[in-house]
Amino acid sequence: MTSTAPSDAVLGPAPDPAPEEALTPAGERLLEAASALFYRRGIRAVGVDLIAETAGTTKKTLYDRFGSKDELVARYLRRRARVWRAFLRAGMSDAPLGPGRPAAVFDVLEAWLREQDRGCAFVNAYAEVGGTDHPAVAEIRAEKQWMLRYLVALVAEAGVPDADRVGTELHLLYEGATVLATAAGVVDAPARARAAALRVLAV
Amino acid sequence: MTSTAPSDAVLGPAPDPAPEEALTPAGERLLEAASALFYRRGIRAVGVDLIAETAGTTKKTLYDRFGSKDELVARYLRRRARVWRAFLRAGMSDAPLGPGRPAAVFDVLEAWLREQDRGCAFVNAYAEVGGTDHPAVAEIRAEKQWMLRYLVALVAEAGVPDADRVGTELHLLYEGATVLATAAGVVDAPARARAAALRVLAV
């Protein structure tokens, strides 16, 4: 593809596809309403009655489309991963090439967190379903793994040596920045992480 | 005091006291049961009936002692902060002096996470109550701020320049390691963070 994303050669068989099964109009409204509510208030705090009402439809339709609340939660996370990846790739297309390029991820993160003030939906979801066999657990693991792979590939393409180690360290900074910006209210956490990233990249 | 903890001179008026109001025996059992259940399963997933039953007492006693579930949650977090700080200080007493000393925090974190497999109780709690006026929010903010101050003081005492900036970067790595070790299942995240910390400390 283009230089705006790590290549498949580095990433291995792109673990991204899964073309998102189509939804009926009411199903779409339900997923939209559920996503907003789950993210803002948490999963267990939101009942299926509220979701159906917000979507302007009924519980019957919700269960016809998604089967269970748990599956709806998994769908919510799967879609959110797709949205974040699109946002990230779009933001990275502006970033200049060179060894400092991976640090641009933190600029994208900063912009993202300006709108997404409840932090990482996956970390939040894991707080509620971790340690169970909830179908969301797999989506959470997948997202974190994807992000690590993306960062490692970015570092490798930037020509920085030791891509595996450096990519992992960027991942640590990325997660730390998200958590501190949100739970601790440290608004400049992404900027701080970006500065640290440049040092880790030895630029 | 001793060299096992940042001094008050660096930390400012130690924000640690609050001697923990005493509890009756039944109250103690309730808080103990609630702590274990909240941490393992999440706050909203645990009902007051289960807490009372696990503690071998009744809901009546729970509400006599704590007034509400929300207050019990806040107490749970307040106590947990105290336990973590004691664990941290005890672990740091073994760490050698010198510019690499702050990195020992990640050894302590690794040991802590070997037993605490649901990650950071404060991050998890924030996922459930963030964005509300829940009394737990203040405890969460306080814990994160305490940890930042502790790290900055550690860095300063180790004689590393730019303590404020470096302490913040260690904080990012610390939070990142906790989140990745838990939600992403990256078991060596604390070790990776420790290595990155040494580089940030320019040792």
Place this chain on the structure above:
DNA sequence: ACGTAACCACACCGGTCGGTATACTCGCAG
């Protein structure tokens, strides 16, 4: 003309939620 997928309105289910009320027993300090 017929089947069917999508949707809506609404009623219903057992169970659990946080929280309150009543009534009783015990040990202890005045």
Place this chain on the structure above:
DNA sequence: CTGCGAGTATACCGACCGGTGTGGTTACGT
């Protein structure tokens, strides 16, 4: 001896939980 704080046992409250069932209305493809 009395009063009180602590605790136990149990019943109750309205609200909400996730999930199901019934019946009826459109619109569309064959």
